[in-house]
Every structure is written in C-alpha cells, then in structure tokens.
Amino acid sequence: MTDRIQQCDVLVVGAGPAGMAASVRACELGAKVIVADDSPLAGGQIWRGNQYSRDDRSDSSRLIWTWFNRFQNSGAVLLSRTRIVTPLDTSLLLAEDDYGGIRIKYQSVVLATGARERLLPFPGWTLPNVLGAGGAQALEKAGLSLRGKRVVVAGSGPLLLAVAATLRREGAAVEGVFEQAPRSQMWAFGASLVMRPKMLIQAATYLRHIGIKNYYQGWWPIAAKGQRALSSLVVTDGNRVREIACDYVACGYHLLPNTELASMFGCHVENGGVVVDANQQSSVPGIYAAGEAVGVAGLECALVEGEIAGGSAFGVGRQSRGLRRRRNSLRRMASTMDETFRLRPELRSIVADDTIICRCEDVSWGHVRRYGSMRSAKIHTRCGMGPCQGRVCGAALQFLAGWGGDTLRPPLYPVQLSTLLSGVRQKENI
Numbered sequence: 001m002t003d004r005i006q007q008c009d010v011l012v013v014g015a016g017p018a019g020m021a022a023s024v025r026a027c028e029l030g031a032k033v034i035v036a037d038d039s040p041l042a043g044g045q046i047w048r049g050n051q052y053s054r055d056d057r058s059d060s061s062r063l064i065w066t067w068f069n070r071f072q073n074s075g076a077v078l079l080s081r082t083r084i085v086t087p088l089d090t091s092l093l094l095a096e097d098d099y100g101g102i103r104i105k106y107q108s109v110v111l112a113t114g115a116r117e118r119l120l121p122f123p124g125w126t127l128p129n130v131l132g133a134g135g136a137q138a139l140e141k142a143g144l145s146l147r148g149k150r151v152v153v154a155g156s157g158p159l160l161l162a163v164a165a166t167l168r169r170e171g172a173a174v175e176g177v178f179e180q181a182p183r184s185q186m187w188a189f190g191a192s193l194v195m196r197p198k199m200l201i202q203a204a205t206y207l208r209h210i211g212i213k214n215y216y217q218g219w220w221p222i223a224a225k226g227q228r229a230l231s232s233l234v235v236t237d238g239n240r241v242r243e244i245a246c247d248y249v250a251c252g253y254h255l256l257p258n259t260e261l262a263s264m265f266g267c268h269v270e271n272g273g274v275v276v277d278a279n280q281q282s283s284v285p286g287i288y289a290a291g292e293a294v295g296v297a298g299l300e301c302a303l304v305e306g307e308i309a310g311g312s313a314f315g316v317g318r319q320s321r322g323l324r325r326r327r328n329s330l331r332r333m334a335s336t337m338d339e340t341f342r343l344r345p346e347l348r349s350i351v352a353d354d355t356i357i358c359r360c361e362d363v364s365w366g367h368v369r370r371y372g373s374m375r376s377a378k379i380h381t382r383c384g385m386g387p388c389q390g391r392v393c394g395a396a397l398q399f400l401a402g403w404g405g406d407t408l409r410p411p412l413y414p415v416q417l418s419t420l421l422s423g424v425r426q427k428e429n430i
Contacts, residue, residue, distance in 0.1 A: 004102045006079070008034040010313045011093075011106035013084055013261060016044020017299055018291025019112035020071045021306025022313070026110075027074040031314040034104060036082045036095055042071060044114055045134065046299060048141050067303070085419060086410030087265055090286070094419065101419035108286045108313040111262050111274065112306060115255035115292035118395050120343075121357050121365070122350045124224030125251070133163045133252035140170060147171030149247040152233045154178040154221045156341045157254030161206040161215070167250070168209050175244050177210060178235050180220035180253075181341050189340040196333065221251055222350050238346060254341050255296045256395055262289060263408050271295070278324055280309035288313050297334035301327060348400055358393040360386020365400075374403040387414070
C-alpha cells in the first residue's frame with residue numbers, strides 16, 4: 001500500500017466538544033488543523049451522531065448546532081474512524097483508519113480524548129441486559145428501543161439522572177434511580193448549585209421527567225438476578241434491602257479520564273487526569289490537553305478548555321485570559337462534584353469470590369485477589385489482557401485492591417500488522 005502521510009500545524013485527538021472547540025479556535029487563528037476521531041461522526045459521546053432536530057429551540061440544541069456549524073465551516077480536516085496507534089517521535093505519530101496505517105506530522109497536539117464510564121463488579125453484573133449507564137444511553141442513541149421495558153438506573157454521578165430522563169422520554173418505565181452517595185452530600189451539592197442556576201434547572205428538569213419519588217440517595221446495587229437474562233436487581237442502603245423486578249439495569253459509577261495516549265506521550269498524570277498549566281499545556285512541551293482528559297468537569301468546561309488549548313497550541317495562549325477565569329470556576333465546581341460522588345467503602349464488600357472481575361478473560365475475584373499487583377495478576381490469570389486491555393477491570397481493581405495500572409505499551413489499540421510494520425519502517429528511517 002502507498003505510504004500515506006498527513007501534515008498539520010495542530011493535531012487534535014478527539015472530536016467531542018473539547019476537540020471541536022480546540023480545532024475551531026486554532027483554525028480561526030490561521031492554523032492548519034487535523035482532527036482524528038475513531039467515530040464515524042464528530043460530536044463525541046455527548047453529541048453522538050448529531051441526532052438533534054434543528055426545529056428544537058432549546059438552549060442545548062442551539063448550543064449544539066452553533067458548535068457543529070462552527071466546526072464544519074472552520075476548515076479543520078476530520079479524519080473519522082481513525083485511531084492513534086503510537087507516537088513515533090516528537091512531531092510524528094502513527095494512526096490507523098479503515099484503509100490501514102497513516103502517519104500524521106504535526107507541530108503541536110491537543111489531547112481531547114474524553115472519558116469512559118467506570119464500571120464496578122457485583123454479583124450478576126455480567127448477565128445479559130445489565131448495561132453501563134452511559135452504555136445504555138449510547139445504545140439508545142444508536143437505535144436500541146427500550147420502550148415499555150422496565151429499567152433500573154444505579155451507581156453514582158450526575159450522569160444517572162440524565163440517562164434516566166432520556167430513557168423515560170423514549171418510553172422506558174424507569175423503576176428507580178439509585179445513587180450511592182449519601183443524601184447529606186447530595187443536599188450539600190444541590191445547595192452549591194444555587195450560584196449556577198442553569199445546572200440547578202437542568203437537574204430539576206431531569207427529576208421532573210423521572211419523578212422525585214423515584215430518586216433514591218444512599219442506595220446501591222448488591223446483586224443482579226436471573227437465569228439466562230436479567231430478571232431483577234437487589235439494592236440496599238446498608239440497612240434495608242429491596243429487590244426490584246426489571247428488564248434492564250443501567251449501572252455506572254461516574255466517569256474516568258482517558259489518559260492512555262497522554263501517558264504514551266510522556267505527560268504527567270495525577271489523580272486520574274492529565275496535569276496541565278494555565279494554557280492547558282501538559283508537562284511535555286507542545287502537548288496540550290482539554291476536557292475530560294484533564295478531569296471530568298462537564299460540557300461547559302470542556303468547551304472552554306478546548307478553546308484555551310486550541311489557541312495555546314498555535315502559540316497565542318495570552319488571548320485566553322477571560323476563558324481561564326471561567327475554566328478555573330468550573331474546575332472548582334468539578335472538585336465539589338468529585339467529593340460529592342466519591343465511592344463509599346461498602347462497595348468493596350459486595351464482590352464475592354466467584355464474581356467475574358475481568359469479563360474479557362473470564363477471571364473471577366477469587367483468582368485475582370491473591371496477587372499483589374495488576375502486573376502479577378495479569379501474568380498469572382490474563383486479567384486485563386483481553387480486547388479492552390484492562391480499561392474496565394483495571395479501574396475496578398484500582399478501587400477494590402488499590403492497584404495501579406500496568407505498564408502501558410504500544411499499540412494503544414489492536415491494529416493490523418501492516419500498520420505496525422509501517423511504523424517500524426518509519427522508526428528505522430529516523
């Protein structure tokens with residue numbers, strides 16, 4: 001195959017809100033921008049598939065269409081269905097699309113790699129129809145109909161209300177939303193939103209859709225039951241136990257930043273997110289990060305940080321002072337949110353010896369817990385060696401056992417041998 005090379009001033013990895021904002025800002029300043037994303041369309045998880053009606057006059061729809069129009073008219077080149085494989089040197093990386101390997105030369109990079117859902121194991125969580133909360137939302141957007149189905153939403157984080165409201169609006173019967181954070185913390189968080197009326201109104205809108213009586217704080221799932229598929233979910237508040245008949249469970253424990261690519265670039269990662277300065281630059285010169293990759297802080301913060309990063313990546317970060325003030329305020333709110341939804345220790349005691357921890361390799365907690373580290377468990381049990389490469393079980397074991405992640409090594413995702421060979425040939429020529 002003919003060697004394929006793309007060149008740009010600014011490479012943006014990720015076409016969600018942060019990536020779109022970064023690319024628009026950099027293009028406005030005169031940069032040649034390439035945006036690489038593994039999805040077929042821009043928008044990320046939150047704006048997945050551009051599935052919004054232009055007739056919708058709500059503030060959220062107007063915001064979406066504003067950014068989509070700016071992005072489409074910016075001049076940025078979108079490489080869809082494209083995954084980054086590995087950096088090759090300080091200004092070149094290897095990627096892969098549907099046609100094979102592609103090398104991208106750049107002057108600076110903005111990492112807008114977003115976040116993924118944190119899933120925690122509990123007995124029965126591998127039964128059919130037990131989904132992640134974000135996963136259920138994504139499947140619904142992709143065409144899965146839950147109309148008339150009984151759904152229980154559980155776990156932790158503000159995503160739960162959004163997912164429940166979406167499913168309820170599409171005709172699902174939401175049997176309850178069970179938030180593991182204690183009611184006292186939730187009330188304190190609600191009080192902190194008084195100065196942010198838009199967020200308070202949004203939360204109230206979600207509660208109106210699902211019914212405030214269906215929102216339980218201080219409750220968490222302890223078992224999913226069923227034979228060939230899910231039939232019920234058992235939840236507890238530490239004293240009482242309830243079993244709820246249902247067809248689907250949507251369970252997730254907030255979000256975790258995607259930092260694997262940042263680590264491959266050598267960026268410093270701390271407290272789960274990429275460490276950045278006031279200009280969104282990481283510890284590696286020329287590598288910037290924005291949005292959930294820095295730490296989960298919501299849509300508005302992702303857009304603001306994307307603009308800062310896009311301007312800074314083209315050498316004009318000094319023009320972003322006003323945006324920095326907004327960013328700092330939103331980051332303070334994110335810290336409050338992290339404290340509110342911190343995981344309760346009782347979640348560690350749910351897991352039984354026969355509970356599957358690594359779904360890819362079918363490894364149970366009883367087989368894993370005898371080892372002292374993720375690396376040791378991987379060597380002896382293959383835990384973390386399946387298709388997800390530890391993205392699910394690694395986070396679970398970090399919480400359950402206090403283990404850090406195993407050493408990251410390329411390729412970042414499974415790729416064709418021909419793609420790897422093209423990268424090897426390039427390295428030999430450097």
